[in-house]
Amino acid sequence: MKSFNKLFTLSLVTLAVSSVAHADVRINGFANFTGGIASSEDTLYGFEDSIDYANQSLFGLQVSGDVSENVTATGQIVTRGSDDFSANFEWAYLTYAATENTSISIGRLRMPLFRYSSSLDVAYSYHWVVAPASVYDVPFNNIDGIRVDYTGYSGDWEYGLQFVTGNVNNEFTLGGQPGELTINNVALVSADLAYENWKFRGVYAAGKVTFDIPALDAPLGQLGQISSDFESKLQAVDDSGVFYGASIEYDAFNWFVAAEYTGIEIEDSFYPQEENYYVTAGIRAGKWTPFITYEKSDINRDPKFVGDIAAFPAPLQVPLTQLVVGIQQSVMSENNTLSVGTRYDLSTSIALKADITKFTNDINDEEDSLVRFAVNYVF
Structure with a gap:
């Protein structure tokens, strides 16, 4: 799958470059220079108790051009400090303007x-130093597939509808363990509405x-020696998963308040139900935008399938319980985060930001704190 995705992306880029060679090419860029330091002996979002300038810094270039009257090609390359500033194609797609209101895009x-x-x-597009991790930190932001966009008006309402289908294949970390995430046959629908403020x-x-997580192979294998049925129940192999979310925002220009909620469920697997949200508010006073944000992430549920263990002989119930509960607890977490910060618009393309974050682990009551500052610019 990875080889196909790379070949598919390379083919789109080659087509785009060759097609727009004699057309107007538009180049836009953006960068986030972010520094941070956690309090003594704390570790939070990759920051430790010595100042780090690379962890959340990035630089990106977006290139687009007209292939024909109704077709445009877009590519976006991003280098991230967390990845040693290696250049990666985040986006590479073609867009066909089917009508004045409808467009169809294919690619990454x-x-x-x-x-x-x-x-x-x-x-630069938002007030935070970094978007709230409780909601936005997911390993499946990009997809190889097709997206259909439709926009329109109805009275005083402005709306946008999107449909996406395709596949996701990414490296990720779950419960501190590295692995590979594959999501096939994705079908997504979203709707945006705007009315006055x-x-x-x-x-x-x-x-x-x-989920392909090598660290779980051993405990799942032990579980399979006792019950292959339980091993199948806990494994995440081609299991149905859903993602859902909602947001609301009121912007009075000189102040704003917004909230966003997301959930993830993979019912027939070891992965617990996940719920995340944030609430944020800020004031715009000239070039200054002070803000406050509260986040909550809850991946802490009663272990699944425990009730089925009673059907097994008594000598097997204890080891089964230990394995079934232990595998699920390895990925459970529950935390809340409070951030206070400000944004200063130095110019129409440069913003300076700083925030202080307090992170609380609701399972063991441990607390971490972090100070960050950033320069965001677009060109």
């Missing part, structure tokens, strides 16, 4: 999962999910 695309999905890497959004997606 950003999925419309969140309120700020399309500009997630462009920190209000904005509303909803999204629902489904797909077949597979």
Whole structure:
């Protein structure tokens, strides 16, 4: 699958470059220079108790051009400090303007999962130093597939509808363990509504999910020696998963308040039901935008399938319980985060930001704190 995705992306880029060679090419860029330091002996979002300038810094270039009257090609390359500033194609797609209101895109695309999905890497587009991790930190932002966009008006309402289908294949980390995530046959629908000062959004997606996490091979193998049925129940192999979300925003220009909620469910697997949300508010006073944000992430549920263990002989119930519960607890977490910060618009393309974050682990009551500052610019 990875080889196909790379070949598919390379083919699109080659087609785009050759097609726009004699056309107007538009180049836009963005960068986030972010520094941070956690309090003594704390580790939070990759920052430790010595100042780090690379972890959340990035630089990106977006190139687009007209292939024909109705077709445009777009490519986006991003280098991230967390990846040693290696250059990666985040987007590479062609867009066909079918009508004045409808467009169809094919290639590697950003999925419309969140309120700020399309500009997630462009920190200049929002007030935070970094978008709230409780909601936005997912390993499936991009997809190889097709997206259909439709926009229109109805009276004083402005609306946008999107449909996406395709596949996801990414490296990720779960419960501190590295692995590979595959989501096939993704189908996503989203809707955006705007009315005067209000904005509303909803999204629902489904797909077949597979986790390949080497660290879980041993405990799942032990479970399989006792019961292959339980091993199958806990494994995440081509299991049905859903993602859903909603957001609301009120912007009075000199102040704003917004909230966003997301959930993830992979019912027939070891992965617990996940719920995340944030609430944020800020004031615009000239070039200054002070803000406050509260986040909550809850992946802490009663272990699944425990009630089925009673059907096994008594000598097997204890080891079964230990394995079934232990595998699920390895990925459970529950935390809340409070951030206070400010943004200063130095110019129409440069923003300076700083925030202080307090992170609380609700399972063991441990607390971490972090100070960050950033320069965001677009060109």
